[in-house]
Amino acid sequence: MSEIEVRGSTVGEIPGRKRLVVIAVGAVFWTWLLARWAYHNTLLDRLFTALGFPDLVRSELGYRQQEPWLPAAPFEAVAEAILSVQSAFGPLEFLVGWAAWPFELAAFATTTEPALASGAFITVYLTILSMLFGLVIAVPLSVARVYGGPILSGISLVYTELIRGTPLLAQLFFLYFGLPLASFFNGFAFVGEGAIPRASILVAIIGFTINSSAYQSEYIRSALQSVDAGQLTAARAVGLSKLDGIRHVVLPQGLRFAIPGWTNEFVYLIKYSSLASFITVPELFRQARNIGSDTFQFTDIYVIAALFYLALVLTTALAMSKLESAVAIPGLGSSARRD
Amino acid sequence: MSLLRVENVDKSYGDEEVLHDVSFEMDRQDVEVIVGPSGSGKSTMLRCVNRLTEIDDGAIYLDDEEIHGIDENDLRRRVGMVFQDFNLFAHRTARGNVTLGLTEVLGLSKEEAQAKADDYLGRVGLAEQADSYPAELSGGQKQRVGIARALAMDPELILFDEPTSALDPELIGEVLEVMRDLAEGGMTMLCVTHEMGFARSAASTLTFLDEGRIVERGPPEQLFDTPEHDRTRQFLGELTDLH
Structure with a gap:
């Protein structure tokens, strides 16, 4: 067995002093951002008000208000x-x-940060929910694709290729204007009230969930296929049903293999969530564009917005590489020494 | 009454006939060793018994019950299997490898399963390695976990599919020793192996399979010392010279 360690090159592996600088900058950014969200945030304000704490969080600051x-x-x-x-x-x-x-x-920046912070909150909120809901759909999709019969794997294939083969923006427009989901949601009194976000955000979450599930299922499919076939055979030989074998033996290994690909999809979605601005969701990019239209300082505001995206992406990559080492098992997956 | 009865089994992969009219019987506590050149259908024969492979024609009876009338998961609970490549669950410790079947198939509680797993790991000499992952074990240790995993299910019969073929020569002995202990303890075993020493000393019956047909079958001394067929003499002679 060779002793060569195969290493990735994400922020999780930045060495020495540079690592400290990255962590210090990240700590300042996140302390400020979390404090800003805790202090002024419309969604959190409504959530806590609904829970009986009306004064915990205030409504958002307007989009040209000075950072206090x-x-x-x-x-x-x-x-x-x-x-x-x-x-x-x-x-x-x-x-x-x-x-x-x-x-x-x-x-x-001090006059635009409050608005960008509230946009970043929606960006994070959209991305995390869509990734998680997408995962819930992607796991059965990928299992159906790899282990399902011709019908199930066919359905999974058609869904995946249909979603991956059409533009995300077109999918959002179809849901928002075509179906139209927006007016459907607005028919309910509770939409936009309490902890329920406004209709455009709901449509965006649905659109990103559908889109992301197709990409995630492709990453998980290839991870499942890299699990040695003998693993399921051994599970069957002990007396486990195929579904139990997949659940207890194939998925725990395959999902670990899928983490790097899944991270990739996560950082893509952080950036692609900016497309929600086209269906009026006041996320990070839309806030920046509105400020630009108002001040004509487009370059400046997009540079500041880009720094926000960069911080979100780097944080995600770091967190996912931590997750990967936290669930690593000796000899399994990317933490393994290759023979 | 025989525990395992194989009657006129045929199996083909496409045009290639792998098993042709194979019939044999085993009693409880028998140790049946199947030998034969590679490609002779030995492993396929074994996998037909726990239905990892389905036969084309013929019948297989476990305890006088045709195996296709038994739920396949139930059949596999009753017939354990040890693999050439170990196939240990890579994400579970040695103990976790043994407990999976106990909790998910036999329905034992987590505590019961762990106690039973530790007991069986102790029997194959791996009490100390219960918390190790497969990648942290030697080949011989992995195969002993594989045996403990099969054994803990309280099977009526265990299938050994070339259990020492993937091992370094110095690790073969520890696995054969465990298998000998099992044989002496009265476990019914159906083994495919190239270990002629084990075949000669531990087998109650030796079967020589060539090109999917049983060429000769009988007590090991008979096949080694006074074989009826030249093909048997030639094959066993070559292997005995090698080892």
Whole structure:
């Protein structure tokens, strides 16, 4: 047996000092974001009010409201100080402009963060729910595909290829305007009340769940196929039914193999959830676009929004690599030394 | 009354005939060893007995009951199997490998299953390795877990499908020793193996299978020392020279 360890290259494996910097930046970002959500968040406010704690969380701040915990003035002052010497640099004055830009961006950010934070909450909320509901659908889909007879595996194949073969945006439009699910949900008095989010968010969750289940089932299918066939044979030879063998022997191994692929789908969905902005969901991208339309500072607001997405994606990758090592079994899957 | 009766079994994979008119009987506590060149249908014969493979024609009786009249999961609970490649559940410890069938098939509680698993792991000399995962065990240890897993189900018969063929030579002895103990303890065993020493000393009956047909069957001394067929003499002679 060789002693070569096969390693991934996700943020989970960043070495030494760089790792500390990543963790410190992440800690500051998440402390702020969680505090912001805990303080001003419409969905949480409604949830806690419904549970009998009306004053725990306040409604969201509007989309051009100043971040109350961080003033814009110091950043504006630094930017102005830098720009005041600009004329002395003649043809190179644009370099001074670039040097001042991060401070202008920071000042701008303090006036837009509350709105982006509430958008990020919906992005996270949409993504996590859709991933989990998608997983619930994807597991039986992939089992049907690998172990089902011609009919079940055929149904699974058609579903998967139909969903993967059409654009996600078209699927959202079909659900929202075509069916139309939005007006269907709005027919119920409880939609948009209490803990139930508004109709557009419900439609987005349904759309992303359907879409994600198809992709997840492909990742899980290939993971199931990499489980040695002798494993199910051995389960059957002990007297387990096929379904019990799949449940107790194949899935516990296959789902572990699927974690890296599943992580990939997770980070895709974080970014693709921005398509919900087209069906009026006020998630991160829509908040940024609205601020851009209002201020005409499109570049600035998209850079800030991009940093939000980056933070969410890196956090997810880190959490999933932690999950992978937490459930790792000696000799099984990506933690295994290859012979 | 015989425990296992195989009558005129035929089996083909497509055009290739793997078993042709195979018939034999085993009594309780018999140790039947099947030998033969590779591709002779030995493993297929074994897998027909617990219906991992279905026969094309003929009949197989377990305790005078035709096995196709028995629920297949029930049949497999009664007929244990030990594999050439061990096929231990890779995500479960040695103990977990033994308990799965106990809890899910026999319906034992978790505590009962663990106590029974530890008992059987102790019998195959692996009490210390109960918490180890398959990847942390040697080949010989893996196969002994495989035997404990089959044994703990209290089977009426255990099928051994070349249990030592995937092992390094120095690890074969520990597995054969466990098998000898089982044979002496009165377990009914149907073994496919190339271990001629084991066949000679532990088998009650030796069967030589070639090209899907039983060429010769009888007490091991007879097949080794005074075989009726040249083909038997030739095959057993070659193997005995090798080992």
